[in-house]
Amino acid sequence: MIPAKLLLPVIAGLVFAAPAQAAPASIAGNWKADDGKSVIQFYKCGNAMCGKIAKFLVPEPSGGARDTKNPKASLRSRKLLGLRIFWNLAADGSRYKGKGYSPEDGRYFNAQVWRSGNRLNIKGCVVVFCKTATFTRA
Known part of the structure; x- marks a missing residue:
């Protein structure tokens, strides 16, 4: 029989143990931007996603769209x-967090990307100003 003074710490450890974080759902693949103008491909790059x-x-201008x-x-x-x-989208809890760039306005931002069923949510923040977009499978 195990003495109570040895069993109590084991039980307390099991009860108060932090739950393991599940990896976020995969974001790999092609996603249509919410404005309907482009398809963004998310892919593995090193230990992160890009x-x-x-x-x-939509039709590009002659010579191609430029930055x-x-x-x-x-x-x-x-x-x-x-x-x-x-780039540098690394798993962090239920989301991927990294960096992003918007060629529409030339801004770099902190990015969070996560799946919600067949939708891909992208939250971009510059300082305290944030915007969220929802992409669909392409």
């Missing part, structure tokens, strides 16, 4: 098709 502009759903709003003048002539706009 996202790039995989396809435009004209980028705050760095030297990057304003680069093509948007294939441009990585999410």
Whole structure:
């Protein structure tokens, strides 16, 4: 028989143990942006996830869409098709957290990405101002 003074700490440890965090649902694949203009492909890159502009759903200008709003003048002539706009998205609880870039306004932001069924939610924050978008499977 196990003495009560040895059994009590074991029981307390089991009762008060922190629950294990489940990994967030996979975000890999192609997702249509909520504005209907593009498809973003999320893929594994190193130990994290990244996202790039995989396809435009609206006609591009002659010569291709360019990163004209980028705050760095030297990057304003680069093509948007294939441009990585999410990086270092690492699992953190039920979400992926990392960095993002919006070529529409040339802003870099802190990103959170998570699945909700067949929808992909993306929250971008610059300082204290945040915006959430919902993507659908492409």
